[in-house]
Amino acid sequence: MFHNTEKGARCSALVYSISETAKLNNLRPYYYFRHILTELPKYCDEKGNIEPTKLDQLMPWADELPKECRKPHRS
Template sequence: ERSIRPFTIGRKNWEFMNTIRGAKASAVIYSVVETARLNNLSSYYYVDHLLTELPKLRDENGNIDTASLDQLLPWSETLPDNCRKPRRK
């Protein structure tokens, strides 16, 4: 039940996409946010962290070595504490 509501809201937003690139970008963001939620992360702080750290990993040609992405994955132990949701008691 929990995943139905975000999908329904997303569906309304997708009605306004009129390009393939826009649809692909939306799908990537939706996947990142849902993966963060499944890993008990705050989606806002996790995406903020990604947008802050990804540019730092680029080389002079704008490429990112895929091995350096491990530290940014939602299950990485090196994520900042603010990305993690507090555990419920």
């Protein structure tokens, strides 16, 4: 209903899935997306491929994520 193509619907589902997974891991989705979208190009080889094992540090549960990606703890 909201998408013109099946591919558009799949892409939206992917974005929503990443966003919701970030929320479940106490991340701020905007900052998490900004981080992964700036870091992913650094992992590409000359053909645009990424070694899957390098993606572990970009997962929402990774300890290596910047502090700005994480929701502040309430006191």
